[in-house]
Amino acid sequence: MRRGFKSEAERLAAQVRTEMGLGPYKPLDIKALVRHVGAQLRTADELTSLTKLQELEALQPGAFSACTFDLGTRKVIVVSPLATDERQRSDVSHEASHLLLDHKVREVEQLGGLSFFTCDPDEEQEANWLAGCLLLPRDLLVRSLRSGLDAVAIAEANTVSVQMANFRLRATGAERQVAAARR
Amino acid sequence: MSDPNTPELGGALKAERRKRRLSLREVSYETGVSVNTLSRVERGYLPDLKNYQRIIDWLGVPAGTFLEASKPESPTGTLDLVARHFRADPGLTSEAAEKLTSLVQDMYSQLVSERPRLAAHMRSAQTFTPAAGALLADILSDMQATLENEETR
Numbered sequence: 001m002r003r004g005f006k007s008e009a010e011r012l013a014a015q016v017r018t019e020m021g022l023g024p025y026k027p028l029d030i031k032a033l034v035r036h037v038g039a040q041l042r043t044a045d046e047l048t049s050l051t052k053l054q055e056l057e058a059l060q061p062g063a064f065s066a067c068t069f070d071l072g073t074r075k076v077i078v079v080s081p082l083a084t085d086e087r088q089r090s091d092v093s094h095e096a097s098h099l100l101l102d103h104k105v106r107e108v109e110q111l112g113g114l115s116f117f118t119c120d121p122d123e124e125q126e127a128n129w130l131a132g133c134l135l136l137p138r139d140l141l142v143r144s145l146r147s148g149l150d151a152v153a154i155a156e157a158n159t160v161s162v163q164m165a166n167f168r169l170r171a172t173g174a175e176r177q178v179a180a181a182r183r
Numbered sequence: 184m185s186d187p188n189t190p191e192l193g194g195a196l197k198a199e200r201r202k203r204r205l206s207l208r209e210v211s212y213e214t215g216v217s218v219n220t221l222s223r224v225e226r227g228y229l230p231d232l233k234n235y236q237r238i239i240d241w242l243g244v245p246a247g248t249f250l251e252a253s254k255p256e257s258p259t260g261t262l263d264l265v266a267r268h269f270r271a272d273p274g275l276t277s278e279a280a281e282k283l284t285s286l287v288q289d290m291y292s293q294l295v296s297e298r299p300r301l302a303a304h305m306r307s308a309q310t311f312t313p314a315a316g317a318l319l320a321d322i323l324s325d326m327q328a329t330l331e332n333e334e335t336r
Contacts, residue, residue, distance in 0.1 A: 044322070044326065046329075047325065047326035047330060048322050048325035048326050048329070049325075052318065052321070052322050052325070053322065055318060056315060056318045056319060056322060059312065059314055059315040059318060060308060060311060060312055060315035062307075062308055063307055063308045063311060063315045063319055064305070064307045064308075064319055064322065065306040065307055066305075066306040067303040067304055067305045067306065067307070067323065067326075068303060068304040069302075069303050069326070069327055069330055070302070070303075071331065071334060074334075076330055078326055091306050095304060095306060098304045103304065105302045105303050105304050106302060106303070106304070108302065108303070108320055108323060109232055114229060114249075114250060114316065114317075115229075115311075115316045115317055115319065115320035116229070116231055116232040116235060116316075117231055117305055117307065117311070117316070117319070118231050118232050118233065119231060119305060119309070
């Protein structure tokens with residue numbers, strides 16, 4: 001990730017939340033986020049057969065979580081219906097983050113009977129980081145810890161995975177800050 | 184569907200690595216492809232195009248080595264089929280069949296649209312088994328087609 005991006009992302013997430021009328025403390029309204037980035041939200045089984053999605057999941061678990069199509073006139077975020085609510089919220093935030101960061105969609109190359117899915121690892125990392133900032137802003141984490149919530153309770157209150165809550169508590173330094181204040 | 188006569192990238196990578204007596208970590212250092220991705224490729228997974236190219240370069244083989252020869256697709260197929268039907272029709276003279284074929288060819292080339300390129304952002308695995316990759320491409324293609332049909336409605 002390029003230098004300075006993490007702080008930029010925290011600021012961008014705070015700005016987006018303010019524009020959405022959420023502020024730093026409310027759980028992220030995922031549908032409102034999708035509207036805010038000018039996209040539509042669909043589940044994959046509305047656009048292809050559920051059987052194919054289940055077959056893919058059986059062939060390679062986690063092979064597909066979400067994607068975004070740019071159709072010129074509209075952008076559509078598509079999420080797998082097979083994932084948990086927590087995972088879907090994370091996936092949709094990740095896709096919305098690509099749009100906020102103006103990352104361009106990439107073509108799937110079909111060559112010689114093989115399909116290649118190109119992705120830019122830097123862009124994926126940036127979208128991951130921004131999605132975390134949108135779902136769990138640093139201020140929300142600090143306030144939650146101060147009010148006695150732990151990672152599990154924070155995860156539950158914001159419909160994210162405990163793994164995501166733990167990651168953000170460590171990555172933002174919120175855990176250290178609150179622990180130091182208590183000493 | 185992968186062609187059983189097409190050599191496999193994973194097998195070739197493993198064989199070359201063993202021939203040069205290198206660990207995955209050493210190959211990772213030489214290619215810039217992560218150890219995890221190299222390991223998965225050796226187990227039959229397909230990497231993204233950038234990593235595919237890096238591995239091909241390291242192996243020192245032509246880029247098409249692990250790809251099936253490309254096959255012509257429609258519209259040629261459709262037009263050939265129509266022309267054959269006209270030629271086989273006992274009610275048509277050979278001249279009439281050729282004339283009809285030519286007319287249909289003209290109309291077809293005017294009306295047929297280029298197949299849209301499949302493009303999307305994806306949150307998914309980084310490497311795929313050939314079967315999962317093919318099915319995912321099919322699913323993405325379905326989704327894009329459904330969305331594009333909604334546009335024209």
